[in-house]
Amino acid sequence: MLEKIKLALRIDDDILDEEIQDSIDAAKADLKLSGILESKIVETDPLIIRAIKTFCKVEFSTDDKEAERYRNSYEMLKDHLALSIDYTVEVIA
Numbered sequence: 001m002l003e004k005i006k007l008a009l010r011i012d013d014d015i016l017d018e019e020i021q022d023s024i025d026a027a028k029a030d031l032k033l034s035g036i037l038e039s040k041i042v043e044t045d046p047l048i049i050r051a052i053k054t055f056c057k058v059e060f061s062t063d064d065k066e067a068e069r070y071r072n073s074y075e076m077l078k079d080h081l082a083l084s085i086d087y088t089v090e091v092i093a
Helices: 002-009 017-033 046-060 064-083
Strands: none
Touching: 002 017, 002 046, 017 046, 017 064, 046 064
């Protein structure tokens, strides 16, 4: 996931890896706090990946208007995921 986020942030060196990883972890924790099942917060789900990328873009943006746009996008996606039973209800087979 770190490499995907670095690519999205247009960062190609390793100097910020720890800070980027902290943001990835914070995004996952925020999704979990929103009611999304931990088992659904996986690095293969395109909506989860998009949410984490957008969260990280907020954290690393240097432009306030751009950061606000990303924040709104992240919040809308997070709300969408939190309202979906596919992400909030464990299926027992």
